[in-house]
Amino acid sequence: MKWRVALYCLVGGLPLTIAALGAGHFPWWWLSGVLFAGSFVPIALFGPRTAVGQFAVMAPAVMIVTALCTWSEVVIFFPQFNQHAVSNLLNSIVTYTILAAVLAILARLLKLSKPLELAIPRRSVPGTTLMVILSGLAYTLYYLVFGSITYQFFTKGYYPQAQQAVQNLGPWFWPIEIARGVLMALSVLPIILTLRMKRWHVAVVVGLIIWITGGLALLVVPNELMNGTQRLIHTVEIFTQNFPLGITAVLLVRPRSTQMHASVPVSSLAGH
Numbered sequence: 001m002k003w004r005v006a007l008y009c010l011v012g013g014l015p016l017t018i019a020a021l022g023a024g025h026f027p028w029w030w031l032s033g034v035l036f037a038g039s040f041v042p043i044a045l046f047g048p049r050t051a052v053g054q055f056a057v058m059a060p061a062v063m064i065v066t067a068l069c070t071w072s073e074v075v076i077f078f079p080q081f082n083q084h085a086v087s088n089l090l091n092s093i094v095t096y097t098i099l100a101a102v103l104a105i106l107a108r109l110l111k112l113s114k115p116l117e118l119a120i121p122r123r124s125v126p127g128t129t130l131m132v133i134l135s136g137l138a139y140t141l142y143y144l145v146f147g148s149i150t151y152q153f154f155t156k157g158y159y160p161q162a163q164q165a166v167q168n169l170g171p172w173f174w175p176i177e178i179a180r181g182v183l184m185a186l187s188v189l190p191i192i193l194t195l196r197m198k199r200w201h202v203a204v205v206v207g208l209i210i211w212i213t214g215g216l217a218l219l220v221v222p223n224e225l226m227n228g229t230q231r232l233i234h235t236v237e238i239f240t241q242n243f244p245l246g247i248t249a250v251l252l253v254r255p256r257s258t259q260m261h262a263s264v265p266v267s268s269l270a271g272h
Contacts, residue, residue, distance in 0.1 A: 004110045005041055012037030012106050015099045028221040035217035036062070037103055042205045044107035045114050046196040054104035057190040062096035064187035065214040065242075069180050076176075077165055078225055118196040121257045131252035132185045139181025139245040140174065146240035154233050158226075184210060184242070185249040192253050199254055207246030211239050 013033025020026040040058055048054050071089045075082055107113065123131065151162065166173050188206050195202045215238030219231040226234065 001112075004112060005044075008041065008044060008103070008106050008110055008112060009034050009037040012040075012099075012103045015102050016095070019095065025222055032217045032221050033099065035212055035220065036099060039209045039212040039217070040103055041112075042195065042197065043191065044103070044110075044112040046116060047113075047191070048194055049113045051104045051108040053194070054107050055100055057194055058100040058103060059097055060187040060190060061209060062100050062213055063093050064183050065210055066096050066218065067092040069184055069214060070218060072176070072180060074225070076169070076173075077159060077162055079165065081225070114196075116196050119257065120193065120196065121255045122193060123253065123255060128189070128253055132189065132249070133182060135185035135245060135249040135252055136178050136180075136182030138248045139184065139241065140178045142241045142244050143177050143181070146237060150233065150237040150240075154237075155230065158230055181245060184214070184245060185253075188246065188249060189253065192250050199250065199256060202254065203247045203250035205246075206250050207243040210242040210246040214238060214242050 013030050013036065016033035016036070017026055017029045020029045023029075043054060043058060047057055067089060071085070071092060075085055081088075122128070151159070156162075169176065188210060191206055191209065192202060195205065197205065216235050219226075219235045219238075222228075223231075
């Protein structure tokens with residue numbers, strides 16, 4: 001099982017190296033893809049058992065967290081790159097959708113899914129909707145607190161135009177951030193509702209997925225917007241915002257289960 005998981009990550013990361021054909025940095029793009037694949041290993045093991053099901057739970061995460069929400073931050077804080085904003089968004093969505101499809105097929109070909117049965121408790125549709133909205137509000141709080149700390153103490157010198165960009169949006173800035181939080185929580189809802197693991201294990205997995213797909217995996221690749229120090233700072237900053245969002249979303253959306261005896265032991269992630 002371990003070698004199949006390793007192969008899943010190594011081969012699954014290759015689709016992102018297509019970007020290296022035009023941008024260079026082949027090893028970094030491959031590493032980025034490997035990180036994406038690694039974040040989805042629990043889905044391959046304990047998520048839906050079919051390739052279509054795997055794709056259905058991964059695609060929303062990469063299309064919204066990776067493509068749309070990251071794109072929206074660039075549009076706000078790097079207006080000089082907005083000339084090709086729409087085409088950049090569409091290219092990103094296509095790229096990461098292909099990645100999700102490859103990972104879903106690989107999980108099936110490598111027979112990674114474990115035959116574990118676990119009843120997953122769920123709330124009513126109105127209750128789930130309310131919890132997703134509350135998750136978005138929580139994300140906005142994390143963004144305000146940790147984003148402000150990062151800006152004041154670490155990145156203010158890099159972004160002298162940031163305050164002006166926020167002022168230009170006026171009262172719309174915070175509704176936009178709330179919407180980003182709601183969208184990210186909504187994008188991982190299929191994962192929360194299908195992952196056959198303990199509630200707290202799911203919370204950690206989802207937190208890592210939102211952080212890796214919305215931060216770490218993107219920032220390991222050199223880019224024209226940020227130098228190495230900036231990318232490192234933002235990797236930590238995004239962890240303080242996205243990881244708590246994942247934890248919060250799972251604990252709010254997924255009620256406690258009384259069937260603890262059927263839960264997944266931590267050691268099972270390592271294989272047989």
